[in-house]
Amino acid sequence: MTHIAFIGLGNMGGPMAANLVKAGHQVTGFDLSAEHLSAAEKRGVTAASSAAAAVKDCSVIITMLPAGQHVKAVWADLVSHCAKGALMIDCSTIDVDSARAVHALAQQAGLSSLDAPVSGGVGGAEGATLTFMCGGQAEAFAAGKPILEAMGKKIVHCGEAGNGQAAKICNNMILGISMIAVCEGFALAEKLGLSHQALFDVSSTSSGQCWSLTSYCPVPGPVPASPANRDYQPGFAAALMLKDLKLAQEAASASHASTPLGAHAAALYQRFTDEGFAGKDFSGIIDMLRQAPQD
Numbered sequence: 001m002t003h004i005a006f007i008g009l010g011n012m013g014g015p016m017a018a019n020l021v022k023a024g025h026q027v028t029g030f031d032l033s034a035e036h037l038s039a040a041e042k043r044g045v046t047a048a049s050s051a052a053a054a055v056k057d058c059s060v061i062i063t064m065l066p067a068g069q070h071v072k073a074v075w076a077d078l079v080s081h082c083a084k085g086a087l088m089i090d091c092s093t094i095d096v097d098s099a100r101a102v103h104a105l106a107q108q109a110g111l112s113s114l115d116a117p118v119s120g121g122v123g124g125a126e127g128a129t130l131t132f133m134c135g136g137q138a139e140a141f142a143a144g145k146p147i148l149e150a151m152g153k154k155i156v157h158c159g160e161a162g163n164g165q166a167a168k169i170c171n172n173m174i175l176g177i178s179m180i181a182v183c184e185g186f187a188l189a190e191k192l193g194l195s196h197q198a199l200f201d202v203s204s205t206s207s208g209q210c211w212s213l214t215s216y217c218p219v220p221g222p223v224p225a226s227p228a229n230r231d232y233q234p235g236f237a238a239a240l241m242l243k244d245l246k247l248a249q250e251a252a253s254a255s256h257a258s259t260p261l262g263a264h265a266a267a268l269y270q271r272f273t274d275e276g277f278a279g280k281d282f283s284g285i286i287d288m289l290r291q292a293p294q295d
Contacts, residue, residue, distance in 0.1 A: 001024050001025055001026055002025050002026070002059055002060055002147065003025070003026045003028070003057060003058045003059055003060075004020055004025050004026065004027050004028070004058055004059075004060045004061070004062060004147065005027075005028050005029070005030075005048075005051075005054040005055040005058040005060070005061045005062065006020070006027055006028070006029040006030075006040075006045065006054070006062045006063075006064070007029070007030050007031070007051045007054060007055075007061070007062070007063045007064070007065070007074060007078075008031060008063055008064035008065045008092070009029050009030075009031040009033075009036045009037060009039070009040040009045070009064075010031065010033070010036050010064070011122050011125075012064055012091075012118070012122065012125045013029075013031070013036075013064035013091075014036060014039055014040050014043070014125075015043075015122070015125040015126045016062075016064065016091070016125050016130075016151045017029050017040055017043070017045050017062075018040070018043035018044060018045065019125075019128045019150055019151045020147070020150050020151065021043065021044035021045060022044075022128075022150075023150035025147075025150065026046070027044070027045045027046065028045070028046045028047075028048050028054045028055075028056075028058065029045040029046070029047060029048065029054060030047070030048045030049075030050060030051045030053070030054040051074055051077065051078060052077060052078065052081045055078055055081050055082050055083075055086075056081065056083075057083060058082070058083065058086065059083060059085070059086055059087065060086065060087050060088075060089065060144070060147055061078065061082060061086060061087070061088045061089070062089045062090075062091060062147075063075070063088075063089070063090045063091065063092060064090075064091045064092055065090075065092045065094075066092070067092070067094060067243075068092075068094035068095045068097075068098025068099070068101075069098070070092075071090055071092050071094055071098060071099075071102055072098055072101055072102055072105075075088065075090070075102040075105050075106065076105060079105055079106060079108075079109035079111060080109065082109065082111055084110065085110070085111070085112075086111050086112075087111070087112045087113070087114070087140060087143050087144055088102075088106050088111055088112070088113045088114075089113070089114045089116050089144055089147070089148075090102060090113075090114070090115050090116065090117075091116050091117060091118055091132070092117065093117045093118075093165070093168055093169075093172075093240075093243070093244060093247070094115075094117075094165060094247070095165065095247050095250060095251070096162045096165045096166050096169075096251055097162075097254075099115040099135065099161065099162040099164070099165040100161050100162040102115075103115065103135075103136065103161035103162070112136070112137065112139065112140040112143065113136055113140060113161070114134050114135065114136040114140050114141060114144050114164070115134070115135045115136065115161065115162060115163075115164040115165050116132045116133065116134045116135075116144065116148060116164050117132075117133055117164055117165055117167075117168035118130040118131065118132055118133075118152065118168075119131040119133070119168065119171060119172075120152070121234070121235055121236045122234070122235070122236075123235075124152075124153075125151070128150065128151050128152065128153070129152065129153040130151055130152035130153065131152060131153065131154040131155075131156070132148045132151075132152045132154070132155045132156065132164075133156055133158050133163075133164040133165075133167040133168050133171070134148070134155065134156060134157050134158060134163075134164045135158055135159060135160060135161050135162050135163035135164035135165065135166070135167075136160070136161055136164075137160075137161075138157070141157045165247075166251070168244070169244055169247045169248040169251055170248065172241070172244035172245070172248065173244070173245060173248040173259065173262045173265070175211070175212065175241075176241050176244070176245050176262070176265040176266075176269065176282070177261045177262060177265045178210045178211070178212040179212040179216070179218065179241075179282060179283055179285070180265055180268060180285065180289070181210075181212075182208075182210065182212045182213045182217070182218055183218050183283070183285055183286035183289050184289055185199065185203065185208065186199060186218060186219050186286060187286060187289050187290045190290070196219045196220075196221055196222060197221060197222055200213070200217060200221075200222035200223075201222075204222075212283070216283055217283075218283035218284075218285075218286045219286065226283065227281035227283055227284070228281075228283060228284075228286075232280045232281040232283060232284030232287075233280075233281060234279070234280065234281040234282075235281035235282070235283070236281060236282050237278065237279055237280065237281065237282065238269055238272050238273050238277055238278055238279070238280050238281065238282045238284065238285065239273055239278035239279065240282070241269050241282035242266065242269040242270060242272075242273050242278075245262065245265055245266035245269055246266060248262050248266075249262060249263055249266050268285065268288075268289075269282070269285065271288065272284075272285045272288050275288065
């Protein structure tokens with residue numbers, strides 16, 4: 001049993017912390033939301049009065065927070081309260097520069113650290129089937145992997161500090177682009193009188209096959225578990241996809257990488273959220289594409 005602090009108990013962090021409890025770990029948690037903290041308590045997490053109080057005597061500290069600025073502020077506050085030799089793991093999706101900055105904070109305090117963003121959404125968090133993309137020293141990865149395995153199905157060491165975040169934003173840029181392509185394919189099929197099932201049966205077993213089609217089909221019917229069958233309730237909200245696409249564009253600009261489709265995908269998701277659909281699943285962008293005028 002490991003004593004773990006978990007800071008950030010929202011839609012992702014709450015079930016992740018609960019899975020650590022199920023695995024037999026002692027988990028002390030904190031969240032600014034009293035509602036989230038109470039929900040975590042009901043799932044076996046011990047509530048703390050503050051983030052600093054949560055990390056006391058813990059050998060592993062996990063954060064799951066909205067953005068880089070929040071991670072930097074929380075880690076700057078926590079490093080002086082952590083036990084000697086503790087391992088700090090950030091599972092948030094943030095920019096690479098912020099990830100590397102918090103690694104430096106931990107190193108200066110004599111702590112080991114990982115950036116370990118996740119893929120798999122709320123369903124993966126609940127089912128402990130997340131993929132963790134980890135950046136940091138090999139020793140830190142070896143120490144953190146058994147903890148992450150209680151919350152995920154695949155744990156990948158991507159290299160040095162910040163590389164977990166790099167892998168996450170590259171992956172989600174691919175996902176955002178591919179979902180738009182699948183949505184456009186189904187929208188065109190509708191115009192041509194081709195049924196959803198017919199297109200799915202062809203593309204899912206031929207060269208159009210991809211995760212956005214076979215696991216997360218954006219139309220009702222072919223994949224019963226997809227959000228399209230629940231009026232596009234997330235899942236993975238469009239606002240979160242937009243956040244990740246913006247992070248990818250910031251990284252592309254900073255590294256002088258050419259990502260024209262990534263830029264166009266970001267613009268389309270910006271429009272989708274601006275039209276009031278930030279809380280819908282990102283696959284719901286098919287409705288906007290159906291109505292879009294021809295360029």
